[in-house]
Amino acid sequence: MEWDWQYSSDVLPDLLRGLRYTLTATLLGYVIAVTLGLVWALLRRTPNVVVAQAVRWATEFIRCTPLIPQLFFVYYVLPAWGLTIGSLTAGIITLGVHYSTYTAEVYRAGIADVPRGQWEAATALNLPRSRVWLDVILPQAVRRVIPTLGNYLIAMFKDSPLLLVINVTELLNTAYREGAESLRFLEPITMVGLLFVLISVPASIFVRRLEKRYAAH
Template sequence: MNWDWDYAWDIVPDLWDGMLVALEATAYGYVLALVLGLALALLRRSRRRWVSLPVAAVSEFIRSTPLLVQLFFMYYMLPTIGITWGALTVGALTLGIHYATYTSEVYRSGIDNVPVGQWEAATALNLPTRRVWTSVILPQAVPRVIPALANYVIAMFKDTPQLIAISVVEVFAVAREENSQTFQTLEPFTMAGIFYLVIALAMSAVARLVERRFGKVRST
Protein backbone atom coordinates (compact mmCIF):
# COMPACT_ATOMS: atom_id res chain seq x y z
CA MET A 1 0.00 0.00 0.00
CA ASN A 2 1.46 3.36 -1.08
CA TRP A 3 0.84 6.53 0.86
CA ASP A 4 -0.90 9.22 -1.19
CA TRP A 5 0.12 12.60 0.21
CA ASP A 6 -2.17 14.53 -2.10
CA TYR A 7 -5.19 12.58 -0.93
CA ALA A 8 -4.11 12.82 2.72
CA TRP A 9 -3.90 16.61 2.55
CA ASP A 10 -7.17 16.85 0.61
CA ILE A 11 -9.15 15.21 3.42
CA VAL A 12 -7.64 17.34 6.20
CA PRO A 13 -10.41 20.02 6.05
CA ASP A 14 -13.14 17.38 6.35
CA LEU A 15 -11.30 15.68 9.21
CA TRP A 16 -10.90 19.01 10.96
CA ASP A 17 -14.64 19.64 10.68
CA GLY A 18 -15.16 16.27 12.34
CA MET A 19 -12.63 17.18 15.01
CA LEU A 20 -14.58 20.33 15.84
CA VAL A 21 -17.66 18.17 16.39
CA ALA A 22 -15.67 15.85 18.68
CA LEU A 23 -14.32 18.82 20.65
CA GLU A 24 -17.80 20.31 20.97
CA ALA A 25 -19.18 17.05 22.34
CA THR A 26 -16.24 16.79 24.72
CA ALA A 27 -16.59 20.37 25.96
CA TYR A 28 -20.30 20.14 26.69
CA GLY A 29 -20.01 16.65 28.12
CA TYR A 30 -17.11 17.59 30.37
CA VAL A 31 -18.83 20.65 31.82
CA LEU A 32 -21.85 18.48 32.60
CA ALA A 33 -19.62 15.80 34.12
CA LEU A 34 -17.93 18.34 36.41
CA VAL A 35 -21.18 19.89 37.64
CA LEU A 36 -23.24 16.70 37.88
CA GLY A 37 -20.31 14.79 39.38
CA LEU A 38 -20.03 17.30 42.21
CA ALA A 39 -23.77 17.09 42.84
CA LEU A 40 -23.60 13.29 42.96
CA ALA A 41 -20.65 13.40 45.35
CA LEU A 42 -22.52 15.68 47.74
CA LEU A 43 -25.68 13.57 47.53
CA ARG A 44 -23.63 10.43 48.25
CA ARG A 45 -22.50 12.07 51.49
CA SER A 46 -26.06 12.76 52.61
CA ARG A 47 -26.96 11.32 56.00
CA ARG A 48 -30.39 10.47 54.63
CA ARG A 49 -30.07 6.92 53.35
CA TRP A 50 -33.10 7.33 51.12
CA VAL A 51 -31.01 9.89 49.24
CA SER A 52 -27.50 8.43 49.35
CA LEU A 53 -28.38 4.81 48.59
CA PRO A 54 -30.36 5.41 45.35
CA VAL A 55 -27.67 7.82 44.12
CA ALA A 56 -25.00 5.22 44.86
CA ALA A 57 -27.00 2.50 43.09
CA VAL A 58 -27.62 4.60 39.97
CA SER A 59 -23.97 5.67 39.81
CA GLU A 60 -22.79 2.09 40.11
CA PHE A 61 -25.22 0.98 37.42
CA ILE A 62 -24.01 3.64 34.98
CA ARG A 63 -20.35 2.83 35.66
CA SER A 64 -21.00 -0.88 35.18
CA THR A 65 -22.68 -0.59 31.76
CA PRO A 66 -20.92 0.24 28.48
CA LEU A 67 -21.04 3.78 27.14
CA LEU A 68 -22.11 2.43 23.75
CA VAL A 69 -25.21 0.81 25.25
CA GLN A 70 -26.04 4.04 27.06
CA LEU A 71 -25.74 6.01 23.82
CA PHE A 72 -28.22 3.73 22.06
CA PHE A 73 -30.57 3.82 25.04
CA MET A 74 -30.58 7.62 25.28
CA TYR A 75 -30.81 8.15 21.52
CA TYR A 76 -33.83 5.90 21.06
CA MET A 77 -35.47 6.35 24.47
CA LEU A 78 -35.71 10.16 24.63
CA PRO A 79 -38.04 10.48 21.58
CA THR A 80 -40.46 8.05 23.21
CA ILE A 81 -41.00 10.54 26.05
CA GLY A 82 -41.34 13.50 23.73
CA ILE A 83 -37.74 14.77 23.78
CA THR A 84 -36.34 15.17 20.27
CA TRP A 85 -32.78 16.41 20.53
CA GLY A 86 -30.11 16.19 17.87
CA ALA A 87 -27.58 13.37 17.87
CA LEU A 88 -24.74 15.63 19.03
CA THR A 89 -26.78 16.91 21.98
CA VAL A 90 -27.72 13.39 23.01
CA GLY A 91 -24.10 12.27 22.63
CA ALA A 92 -22.75 15.11 24.78
CA LEU A 93 -25.47 14.50 27.38
CA THR A 94 -24.67 10.80 27.55
CA LEU A 95 -20.94 11.42 27.80
CA GLY A 96 -21.56 13.91 30.59
CA ILE A 97 -23.79 11.57 32.59
CA HIS A 98 -21.45 8.62 32.08
CA TYR A 99 -18.35 10.48 33.21
CA ALA A 100 -20.17 12.27 36.03
CA THR A 101 -20.26 8.96 37.87
CA TYR A 102 -16.45 8.86 37.68
CA THR A 103 -15.83 12.50 38.55
CA SER A 104 -18.14 12.09 41.55
CA GLU A 105 -15.75 9.50 42.96
CA VAL A 106 -12.85 11.86 42.33
CA TYR A 107 -14.64 14.64 44.21
CA ARG A 108 -15.45 12.26 47.06
CA SER A 109 -11.80 11.32 47.33
CA GLY A 110 -10.80 14.98 47.51
CA ILE A 111 -13.45 15.74 50.13
CA ASP A 112 -12.43 12.73 52.24
CA ASN A 113 -8.82 13.93 52.18
CA VAL A 114 -9.63 17.31 53.69
CA PRO A 115 -8.10 17.22 57.20
CA VAL A 116 -10.55 16.49 59.99
CA GLY A 117 -9.37 19.60 61.77
CA GLN A 118 -10.89 21.74 59.02
CA TRP A 119 -14.30 20.22 59.62
CA GLU A 120 -13.92 20.64 63.37
CA ALA A 121 -12.85 24.28 62.98
CA ALA A 122 -15.86 25.03 60.79
CA THR A 123 -18.14 23.40 63.36
CA ALA A 124 -16.52 25.32 66.20
CA LEU A 125 -17.07 28.59 64.33
CA ASN A 126 -20.71 27.61 63.81
CA LEU A 127 -20.50 28.38 60.11
CA PRO A 128 -23.61 27.80 57.97
CA THR A 129 -23.48 24.55 56.01
CA ARG A 130 -23.35 26.35 52.69
CA ARG A 131 -20.37 28.43 53.76
CA VAL A 132 -18.59 25.38 55.17
CA TRP A 133 -18.69 23.81 51.73
CA THR A 134 -18.01 26.89 49.61
CA SER A 135 -15.38 28.55 51.80
CA VAL A 136 -13.66 25.70 53.62
CA ILE A 137 -14.12 22.22 52.19
CA LEU A 138 -14.38 22.60 48.39
CA PRO A 139 -11.52 25.13 48.07
CA GLN A 140 -9.30 22.49 49.68
CA ALA A 141 -10.82 19.40 48.07
CA VAL A 142 -10.95 20.47 44.42
CA PRO A 143 -7.26 21.43 43.97
CA ARG A 144 -6.27 18.01 45.27
CA VAL A 145 -8.17 16.24 42.48
CA ILE A 146 -7.45 18.50 39.50
CA PRO A 147 -4.99 15.97 37.95
CA ALA A 148 -7.60 13.19 38.10
CA LEU A 149 -10.33 15.44 36.73
CA ALA A 150 -8.02 16.49 33.88
CA ASN A 151 -7.42 12.85 32.97
CA TYR A 152 -11.13 12.34 32.46
CA VAL A 153 -11.45 15.09 29.87
CA ILE A 154 -8.81 13.29 27.79
CA ALA A 155 -10.56 9.96 28.32
CA MET A 156 -13.88 11.49 27.29
CA PHE A 157 -12.33 12.97 24.16
CA LYS A 158 -10.96 9.55 23.20
CA ASP A 159 -14.44 8.07 23.65
CA THR A 160 -16.04 10.43 21.13
CA PRO A 161 -15.58 7.94 18.23
CA GLN A 162 -18.34 5.90 19.86
CA LEU A 163 -20.75 8.69 18.94
CA ILE A 164 -20.68 7.32 15.42
CA ALA A 165 -23.18 4.76 16.71
CA ILE A 166 -25.85 7.48 16.90
CA SER A 167 -24.85 9.20 13.63
CA VAL A 168 -22.64 11.95 15.02
CA VAL A 169 -20.17 12.88 12.27
CA GLU A 170 -16.90 13.30 14.18
CA VAL A 171 -13.37 12.46 13.04
CA PHE A 172 -13.68 8.70 12.94
CA ALA A 173 -17.01 8.94 11.11
CA VAL A 174 -15.40 11.21 8.50
CA ALA A 175 -12.50 8.79 8.06
CA ARG A 176 -14.85 5.86 7.63
CA GLU A 177 -16.93 7.80 5.10
CA GLU A 178 -13.80 8.65 3.11
CA ASN A 179 -12.79 5.00 3.18
CA SER A 180 -16.19 3.87 1.92
CA GLN A 181 -16.10 6.36 -0.95
CA THR A 182 -12.51 5.94 -2.15
CA PHE A 183 -11.61 2.49 -0.78
CA GLN A 184 -8.39 4.03 0.53
CA THR A 185 -7.90 2.92 4.10
CA LEU A 186 -4.41 3.95 5.11
CA GLU A 187 -4.65 7.71 4.69
CA PRO A 188 -8.02 8.56 6.30
CA PHE A 189 -7.59 6.40 9.39
CA THR A 190 -3.95 7.35 9.86
CA MET A 191 -4.75 11.04 9.58
CA ALA A 192 -7.66 10.62 11.98
CA GLY A 193 -5.33 8.92 14.46
CA ILE A 194 -2.85 11.78 14.13
CA PHE A 195 -5.64 14.30 14.79
CA TYR A 196 -6.63 12.45 17.96
CA LEU A 197 -3.01 12.19 19.09
CA VAL A 198 -2.20 15.87 18.57
CA ILE A 199 -5.34 17.09 20.33
CA ALA A 200 -4.90 14.65 23.22
CA LEU A 201 -1.29 15.80 23.70
CA ALA A 202 -2.44 19.42 23.64
CA MET A 203 -5.08 18.64 26.25
CA SER A 204 -2.45 16.96 28.40
CA ALA A 205 -0.21 20.03 28.18
CA VAL A 206 -3.08 22.34 29.14
CA ALA A 207 -3.98 20.02 32.02
CA ARG A 208 -0.44 20.29 33.39
CA LEU A 209 -0.62 24.09 33.19
CA VAL A 210 -3.96 24.10 35.03
CA GLU A 211 -2.55 21.75 37.65
CA ARG A 212 0.45 24.01 38.28
CA ARG A 213 -1.76 27.11 38.42
CA PHE A 214 -4.71 25.83 40.45
CA GLY A 215 -3.51 22.58 42.00
CA LYS A 216 -2.22 24.13 45.21
CA VAL A 217 -4.47 23.85 48.24
CA ARG A 218 -5.41 27.24 49.57
CA SER A 219 -4.77 27.69 53.26
CA THR A 220 -7.77 28.66 55.34
Protein backbone atom coordinates in the same frame (compact mmCIF):
# COMPACT_ATOMS: atom_id res chain seq x y z
CA MET B 1 -0.79 0.90 -1.07
CA GLU B 2 1.17 4.12 -1.43
CA TRP B 3 0.34 7.29 0.43
CA ASP B 4 -1.64 9.76 -1.71
CA TRP B 5 -0.71 13.28 -0.65
CA GLN B 6 -3.27 14.91 -2.94
CA TYR B 7 -6.09 12.82 -1.47
CA SER B 8 -4.82 13.62 2.02
CA SER B 9 -5.01 17.35 1.38
CA ASP B 10 -8.49 16.96 -0.15
CA VAL B 11 -9.87 15.05 2.83
CA LEU B 12 -8.22 17.16 5.54
CA PRO B 13 -10.89 19.94 5.63
CA ASP B 14 -13.64 17.36 6.21
CA LEU B 15 -11.60 15.72 8.96
CA LEU B 16 -11.08 19.07 10.65
CA ARG B 17 -14.84 19.66 10.58
CA GLY B 18 -15.27 16.26 12.19
CA LEU B 19 -12.65 17.22 14.77
CA ARG B 20 -14.72 20.29 15.61
CA TYR B 21 -17.68 18.06 16.48
CA THR B 22 -15.38 15.81 18.49
CA LEU B 23 -14.04 18.71 20.53
CA THR B 24 -17.54 20.17 20.99
CA ALA B 25 -18.89 16.88 22.32
CA THR B 26 -15.87 16.42 24.57
CA LEU B 27 -15.81 19.89 26.09
CA LEU B 28 -19.57 20.24 26.63
CA GLY B 29 -19.77 16.69 27.94
CA TYR B 30 -16.93 17.47 30.31
CA VAL B 31 -18.76 20.51 31.68
CA ILE B 32 -21.74 18.26 32.42
CA ALA B 33 -19.48 15.61 33.96
CA VAL B 34 -17.65 17.88 36.40
CA THR B 35 -20.83 19.74 37.38
CA LEU B 36 -23.11 16.75 37.76
CA GLY B 37 -20.36 14.74 39.41
CA LEU B 38 -20.14 17.31 42.19
CA VAL B 39 -23.92 17.11 42.62
CA TRP B 40 -23.73 13.31 42.94
CA ALA B 41 -20.88 13.57 45.46
CA LEU B 42 -22.79 16.03 47.66
CA LEU B 43 -26.00 14.01 47.47
CA ARG B 44 -24.07 10.94 48.58
CA ARG B 45 -23.26 12.82 51.80
CA THR B 46 -26.80 13.98 52.51
CA PRO B 47 -28.27 12.85 55.86
CA ASN B 48 -31.29 11.49 53.97
CA VAL B 49 -30.46 7.81 53.67
CA VAL B 50 -33.00 7.19 50.89
CA VAL B 51 -31.54 9.92 48.68
CA ALA B 52 -27.95 8.91 49.41
CA GLN B 53 -28.58 5.25 48.60
CA ALA B 54 -30.63 6.05 45.49
CA VAL B 55 -27.80 8.21 44.14
CA ARG B 56 -25.26 5.56 45.04
CA TRP B 57 -27.05 2.78 43.16
CA ALA B 58 -27.88 5.00 40.18
CA THR B 59 -24.26 6.09 39.74
CA GLU B 60 -23.02 2.52 40.21
CA PHE B 61 -25.40 1.30 37.52
CA ILE B 62 -24.31 3.99 35.05
CA ARG B 63 -20.62 3.47 35.80
CA CYS B 64 -20.88 -0.32 35.39
CA THR B 65 -22.78 -0.08 32.08
CA PRO B 66 -20.80 0.31 28.82
CA LEU B 67 -21.05 3.66 27.08
CA ILE B 68 -22.32 2.28 23.76
CA PRO B 69 -25.57 0.78 25.18
CA GLN B 70 -26.17 4.08 26.96
CA LEU B 71 -25.77 5.95 23.68
CA PHE B 72 -28.21 3.59 21.98
CA PHE B 73 -30.71 4.02 24.81
CA VAL B 74 -30.64 7.82 24.74
CA TYR B 75 -30.73 8.16 20.97
CA TYR B 76 -32.91 5.22 19.88
CA VAL B 77 -35.04 4.21 22.88
CA LEU B 78 -36.03 7.57 24.39
CA PRO B 79 -37.76 8.69 21.15
CA ALA B 80 -40.13 5.74 21.57
CA TRP B 81 -41.15 7.35 24.87
CA GLY B 82 -41.71 10.72 23.24
CA LEU B 83 -38.30 12.28 23.91
CA THR B 84 -36.40 12.85 20.67
CA ILE B 85 -32.86 14.23 20.92
CA GLY B 86 -30.46 15.15 18.14
CA SER B 87 -27.45 12.88 17.71
CA LEU B 88 -24.84 15.42 18.86
CA THR B 89 -26.95 16.50 21.84
CA ALA B 90 -27.56 12.86 22.77
CA GLY B 91 -23.83 12.19 22.58
CA ILE B 92 -22.95 15.18 24.73
CA ILE B 93 -25.53 14.30 27.40
CA THR B 94 -24.58 10.63 27.47
CA LEU B 95 -20.85 11.34 27.67
CA GLY B 96 -21.45 13.87 30.43
CA VAL B 97 -23.72 11.70 32.53
CA HIS B 98 -21.53 8.62 32.07
CA TYR B 99 -18.35 10.39 33.16
CA SER B 100 -20.13 12.27 35.95
CA THR B 101 -20.27 8.98 37.84
CA TYR B 102 -16.46 8.82 37.70
CA THR B 103 -15.90 12.46 38.63
CA ALA B 104 -18.31 11.95 41.54
CA GLU B 105 -15.91 9.40 43.01
CA VAL B 106 -13.03 11.82 42.42
CA TYR B 107 -14.85 14.57 44.32
CA ARG B 108 -15.81 12.13 47.07
CA ALA B 109 -12.15 11.18 47.54
CA GLY B 110 -11.13 14.85 47.55
CA ILE B 111 -13.72 15.71 50.19
CA ALA B 112 -12.67 12.76 52.33
CA ASP B 113 -9.05 13.92 52.04
CA VAL B 114 -9.77 17.31 53.65
CA PRO B 115 -8.19 17.20 57.14
CA ARG B 116 -10.63 16.56 59.95
CA GLY B 117 -9.34 19.67 61.70
CA GLN B 118 -10.89 21.82 58.96
CA TRP B 119 -14.32 20.41 59.74
CA GLU B 120 -13.79 20.88 63.46
CA ALA B 121 -12.61 24.47 62.99
CA ALA B 122 -15.66 25.30 60.88
CA THR B 123 -17.92 23.78 63.53
CA ALA B 124 -16.14 25.69 66.30
CA LEU B 125 -16.66 28.95 64.40
CA ASN B 126 -20.36 28.09 64.07
CA LEU B 127 -20.29 28.75 60.33
CA PRO B 128 -23.47 28.15 58.34
CA ARG B 129 -23.47 24.84 56.49
CA SER B 130 -23.40 26.59 53.11
CA ARG B 131 -20.28 28.56 54.07
CA VAL B 132 -18.59 25.44 55.42
CA TRP B 133 -18.94 23.79 52.04
CA LEU B 134 -18.38 26.77 49.74
CA ASP B 135 -15.61 28.55 51.67
CA VAL B 136 -13.80 25.78 53.52
CA ILE B 137 -14.30 22.25 52.21
CA LEU B 138 -14.87 22.47 48.47
CA PRO B 139 -11.96 24.83 47.67
CA GLN B 140 -9.56 22.41 49.35
CA ALA B 141 -11.19 19.28 47.91
CA VAL B 142 -11.32 20.56 44.34
CA ARG B 143 -7.69 21.68 44.46
CA ARG B 144 -6.67 18.16 45.39
CA VAL B 145 -8.52 16.51 42.49
CA ILE B 146 -7.77 18.91 39.62
CA PRO B 147 -5.15 16.58 38.03
CA THR B 148 -7.50 13.58 38.15
CA LEU B 149 -10.33 15.60 36.63
CA GLY B 150 -7.95 16.60 33.86
CA ASN B 151 -7.24 12.93 33.14
CA TYR B 152 -10.94 12.31 32.63
CA LEU B 153 -11.08 15.11 30.06
CA ILE B 154 -8.45 13.25 28.03
CA ALA B 155 -10.32 9.97 28.53
CA MET B 156 -13.54 11.55 27.25
CA PHE B 157 -11.73 12.86 24.19
CA LYS B 158 -10.45 9.35 23.42
CA ASP B 159 -13.95 7.87 23.93
CA SER B 160 -15.63 10.42 21.66
CA PRO B 161 -15.24 8.19 18.54
CA LEU B 162 -17.91 5.94 20.07
CA LEU B 163 -20.42 8.62 19.11
CA LEU B 164 -20.28 7.28 15.56
CA VAL B 165 -22.75 4.56 16.65
CA ILE B 166 -25.45 7.26 16.84
CA ASN B 167 -24.36 8.93 13.59
CA VAL B 168 -22.54 11.93 15.06
CA THR B 169 -20.26 13.21 12.30
CA GLU B 170 -17.25 13.33 14.58
CA LEU B 171 -13.68 12.73 13.51
CA LEU B 172 -13.63 8.94 13.14
CA ASN B 173 -17.08 8.80 11.55
CA THR B 174 -15.95 11.37 8.98
CA ALA B 175 -12.86 9.28 8.20
CA TYR B 176 -14.98 6.15 7.69
CA ARG B 177 -17.30 7.98 5.33
CA GLU B 178 -14.44 9.40 3.31
CA GLY B 179 -12.81 6.00 3.13
CA ALA B 180 -16.04 4.32 2.07
CA GLU B 181 -16.53 6.81 -0.76
CA SER B 182 -12.99 6.59 -2.10
CA LEU B 183 -12.19 3.02 -1.03
CA ARG B 184 -9.01 4.44 0.52
CA PHE B 185 -8.84 4.11 4.29
CA LEU B 186 -5.10 4.46 4.79
CA GLU B 187 -4.94 8.24 4.62
CA PRO B 188 -8.09 9.25 6.56
CA ILE B 189 -7.65 6.71 9.37
CA THR B 190 -3.95 7.52 9.75
CA MET B 191 -4.72 11.23 9.85
CA VAL B 192 -7.36 10.60 12.52
CA GLY B 193 -4.72 8.90 14.66
CA LEU B 194 -2.32 11.79 14.14
CA LEU B 195 -4.95 14.38 15.05
CA PHE B 196 -5.77 12.52 18.26
CA VAL B 197 -2.09 12.35 19.14
CA LEU B 198 -1.56 16.05 18.37
CA ILE B 199 -4.30 16.95 20.85
CA SER B 200 -3.93 14.23 23.48
CA VAL B 201 -0.17 14.55 24.02
CA PRO B 202 -0.13 18.31 24.76
CA ALA B 203 -3.22 17.83 26.93
CA SER B 204 -1.45 15.08 28.87
CA ILE B 205 1.60 17.31 29.38
CA PHE B 206 -0.66 20.09 30.62
CA VAL B 207 -2.35 17.71 33.10
CA ARG B 208 1.07 16.58 34.37
CA ARG B 209 1.99 20.21 35.04
CA LEU B 210 -1.30 20.70 36.89
CA GLU B 211 -0.48 17.64 38.95
CA LYS B 212 2.91 19.03 39.93
CA ARG B 213 1.37 22.36 40.85
CA TYR B 214 -1.79 21.27 42.67
CA ALA B 215 -1.08 17.79 43.99
CA ALA B 216 -1.30 17.63 47.76
CA HIS B 217 1.87 16.36 49.39
